[in-house]
Amino acid sequence: MSAPEDALVPAPRPAAAGPGEVLLTARGLTKHFPIMAGFPFKRRVGAVQAVDGIDLTVHSGETFGLVGESGCGKSTTGRLLTRLLEPTAGSITYRDRDITHAGRKELAPVRSEIQMIFQDPYSSLNPRQTVGTIIGGPMEINGIDPEGGREHRVRELLEIVGLNPEHYNRFPHEFSGGQRQRIGVARALALEPKLIVADEPVSALDVSIQAQVVNLLQELQRELNIAFLFIAHDLAIVRHFSQRVAVMYLGKIVEVGDRDSIYQRPRHPYTHALLSAVPEARLLDAQEEADDRERIRLAGDVPSPINPPSGCRFRTRCWKARDKCAAEEPPLVQITGSVGGHLTACHFPEEPTTAARDEDIVLDPALAAIEDAVPGPAAADEGS
Amino acid sequence: MTSPSQTAVTQTDPSGLGPEGLRKVKDRKGGELVGRSPGQLMWIRFKRDRTGVISGCVVLAFFLIGLLAPLISKLYGKDPYTRYGQITPGLLVNGYPAQPNGGISAEFWFGIEPTLGRDVFMQLVYGIRTTLYLSVAITLVSVLTAIVLGVAAGYFGGRVDYFIGRVIDLLMAFPNQLFFVAFVPVVGAIFVAPEDAMATWMRCLILILVLWFLGWMSLARLLRGTTLSLREREFIDAAKVSGASPARIIRRELLPNVMTPILVQTTYMLPSFVTSIAGLSFLGVGLVEPTPDWGRMFANAADYYRNDITYLFFPGIAMVLFIVVFNLLGDSVRDAFDPKRAR
Numbered sequence: 001m002s003a004p005e006d007a008l009v010p011a012p013r014p015a016a017a018g019p020g021e022v023l024l025t026a027r028g029l030t031k032h033f034p035i036m037a038g039f040p041f042k043r044r045v046g047a048v049q050a051v052d053g054i055d056l057t058v059h060s061g062e063t064f065g066l067v068g069e070s071g072c073g074k075s076t077t078g079r080l081l082t083r084l085l086e087p088t089a090g091s092i093t094y095r096d097r098d099i100t101h102a103g104r105k106e107l108a109p110v111r112s113e114i115q116m117i118f119q120d121p122y123s124s125l126n127p128r129q130t131v132g133t134i135i136g137g138p139m140e141i142n143g144i145d146p147e148g149g150r151e152h153r154v155r156e157l158l159e160i161v162g163l164n165p166e167h168y169n170r171f172p173h174e175f176s177g178g179q180r181q182r183i184g185v186a187r188a189l190a191l192e193p194k195l196i197v198a199d200e201p202v203s204a205l206d207v208s209i210q211a212q213v214v215n216l217l218q219e220l221q222r223e224l225n226i227a228f229l230f231i232a233h234d235l236a237i238v239r240h241f242s243q244r245v246a247v248m249y250l251g252k253i254v255e256v257g258d259r260d261s262i263y264q265r266p267r268h269p270y271t272h273a274l275l276s277a278v279p280e281a282r283l284l285d286a287q288e289e290a291d292d293r294e295r296i297r298l299a300g301d302v303p304s305p306i307n308p309p310s311g312c313r314f315r316t317r318c319w320k321a322r323d324k325c326a327a328e329e330p331p332l333v334q335i336t337g338s339v340g341g342h343l344t345a346c347h348f349p350e351e352p353t354t355a356a357r358d359e360d361i362v363l364d365p366a367l368a369a370i371e372d373a374v375p376g377p378a379a380a381d382e383g384s
Numbered sequence: 385m386t387s388p389s390q391t392a393v394t395q396t397d398p399s400g401l402g403p404e405g406l407r408k409v410k411d412r413k414g415g416e417l418v419g420r421s422p423g424q425l426m427w428i429r430f431k432r433d434r435t436g437v438i439s440g441c442v443v444l445a446f447f448l449i450g451l452l453a454p455l456i457s458k459l460y461g462k463d464p465y466t467r468y469g470q471i472t473p474g475l476l477v478n479g480y481p482a483q484p485n486g487g488i489s490a491e492f493w494f495g496i497e498p499t500l501g502r503d504v505f506m507q508l509v510y511g512i513r514t515t516l517y518l519s520v521a522i523t524l525v526s527v528l529t530a531i532v533l534g535v536a537a538g539y540f541g542g543r544v545d546y547f548i549g550r551v552i553d554l555l556m557a558f559p560n561q562l563f564f565v566a567f568v569p570v571v572g573a574i575f576v577a578p579e580d581a582m583a584t585w586m587r588c589l590i591l592i593l594v595l596w597f598l599g600w601m602s603l604a605r606l607l608r609g610t611t612l613s614l615r616e617r618e619f620i621d622a623a624k625v626s627g628a629s630p631a632r633i634i635r636r637e638l639l640p641n642v643m644t645p646i647l648v649q650t651t652y653m654l655p656s657f658v659t660s661i662a663g664l665s666f667l668g669v670g671l672v673e674p675t676p677d678w679g680r681m682f683a684n685a686a687d688y689y690r691n692d693i694t695y696l697f698f699p700g701i702a703m704v705l706f707i708v709v710f711n712l713l714g715d716s717v718r719d720a721f722d723p724k725r726a727r
């Protein structure tokens with residue numbers, strides 16, 4: 001089922017940031033949020049399986065994109081990796097140091113190396129603190145006294161993220177969303193981290209501002225050689241930025257590989273669906289005509305992570321699902337026809353192409369009905 | 385790329401200053417909008433609220449009167465203890481002031497107390513003083529308790545929250561007034577043997593204790609809720625990611641953000657304590673003679689009002705004025721902090 005010529009195409013690795021040393025590794029990372037109910041003593045009645053045994057590796061200086069629909073556990077993953085949450089199972093290793101269950105004191109040396117940029121620029125800045133206090137806070141906590149003083153450094157950081165250093169004494173409510181997000185970026189940079197987990201840093205912003213902030217992050221990455229774990233809910237925004245991309249579905253990574261593998265030779269049906277859901281204008285550098293691309297419209301919502309489907313979690317929405325998919329969970333492995341490092345969790349993978357199919361896959365019944373109905377009236381018009 | 389951030393943005397009214405917010409900017413003579421903290425914005429809004437400013441001044445006047453009572457006494461030339469009516473013959477006839485209107489004269493501004501013949505003005509000034517001292521003390525301990533327990537419950541959640549929550553529920557179920565009336569003597573009996581005379585400071589302490597016991601819950605519950613929602617805000621996570629200790633997070637990130645409800649609730653709490661103290665004195669379980677006390681003046685007035693209504697008049701007016709004005713101030717403070725919820 002795989003095209004043999006694919007194996008011959010070498011995976012082009014972006015040269016900018018080579019495959020540096022391994023920075024962060026997660027193995028079998030799992031987070032189940034217990035659901036408590038009952039009176040007067042609450043008992044555990046179930047669990048939200050937000051993240052369920054994922055493996056990932058981030059190398060120094062690279063950008064790793066983590067993509068998936070809302071509620072699939074991306075933020076939970078990010079918060080596990082920054083150790084804001086305690087993993088239920090699995091391990092997290094940062095540069096040979098096991099930080100899976102490290103307490104606040106043990107984490108201290110690692111803290112300054114892993115920072116985070118948050119999704120909501122309105123709730124991520126303390127409204128009672130000035131910009132100077134917000135950005136200087138991490139330095140104060142970690143007892144860092146940069147040359148020229150903290151205030152000087154904060155002004156420098158403001159300039160780096162494209163804000164006026166004069167804004168030092170302003171309060172967050174005096175800034176727009178994009179500016180606030182820049183303040184958040186400056187705060188993350190204050191400790192000169194090696195890795196920044198950016199949890200949908202632009203999805204709360206206007207589209208016009210999104211590009212600016214993404215460009216800023218990209219510049220920073222290039223100049224400061226910071227590794228990014230970039231979380232996003234669609235594939236468009238991570239495309240230009242990420243060297244490697246992982247696609248998440250319902251707490252699992254279903255496909256991971258370098259950028260070109262994921263965008264041009266995706267194997268997992270869900271990756272195909274996600275790619276086809278991205279508006280063409282935002283995705284392509286005009287190499288591919290819109291007409292040439294496959295169209296896939298999924299039906300229904302993501303199932304509840306409280307009670308995920310057996311076997312392959314995507315099977316309830318997959319057009320290729322068969323009995324095996326319900327019975328057996330597909331392992332995340334390299335499948336024949338994929339290049340090295342391109343792993344897919346699927347029993348019946350798709351062809352490694354995004355070219356248009358003979359027939360669009362429209363699983364959404366409402367959408368299908370509309371499409372079926374369209375030629376009808378037109379024909380009737382001609383008839384009359 | 386010149387980022388749009390280089391220009392000062394007066395974003396679509398995040399300050400809640402409303403249309404006037406813009407006018408305010410113009411008032412500043414084209415000068416650049418310098419950083420103004422939410423607190424400063426609140427102060428600007430408050431200053432624009434005339435009711436609030438006037439109420440604030442009156443409240444301040446009450447506190448000044450209480451604070452400066454000895455000075456007033458000196459200037460006025462009388463004290464609250466001397467029985468002028470009994471020393472000077474002719475002031476009281478059959479126990480009631482000889483002159484009309486309760487004996488109001490250039491010498492006795494608010495008249496003379498029937499029977500004992502003390503100066504009503506001084507009684508009131510010193511009465512206000514004791515009552516306000518007590519109320520401020522009770523408010524302080526109640527607010528402190530509420531902060532500690534409320535923020536702890538909200539921030540730590542889980543078992544701590546459950547336990548504090550149940551304690552609050554339990555105490556909320558107590559009938560306040562009944563508890564006060566019943567327990568002031570009981571607590572007194574615990575500390576002082578019944579045959580001994582109880583020192584005034586002891587009585588004050590008991591009052592503070594009893595009123596505090598049932599005074600802190602509503603604010604604690606409010607702070608628990610606020611903290612609970614603040615805890616989910618991402619700036620708390622940001623502080624954690626930089627390695628901040630829980631103590632620092634509570635002090636630097638949480639507390640500044642709960643100052644609003646604290647201040648607003650305090651302005652409602654204090655007058656309610658004033659009425660509670662007055663009520664207890666009226667019922668005879670508050671402070672006793674000779675300590676001047678606002679509330680006890682009502683109890684005394686109840687004996688006299690048929691023959692001398694003037695004695696009731698001044699403490700009554702003062703009390704009504706104080707409560708009304710304090711509540712107006714509370715409303716203004718709330719509106720200034722939270723313009724969206726205003727009216």
Ligand SMILES: Nc1ncnc2c1ncn2[C@@H]1O[C@H](COP(=O)(O)OP(=O)(O)OP(=O)(O)O)[C@@H](O)[C@H]1O
Nearest residue numbers: 033048050069070071072073074075076077233305
């Ligand atoms: N603290 C929590 N307690 C219980 N359930 C949680 C908690 N945090 C997240 N969840 C659940 O875990 C699942 C994954 O949430 P998560 O926030 O990681 O999703 P996400 O991929 O980041 O989604 P989004 O794109 O909306 O941010 C969701 O079903 C969510 O309801």
Ligand code: SF4
Nearest residue numbers: 312315318325346347
């Ligand atoms: S394993 Fe089966 S259900 Fe899951 S994605 Fe592959 S084909 Fe679809």
Ligand SMILES: [Mg+2]
Nearest residue numbers: 074075076200
């Ligand atoms: Mg999220």
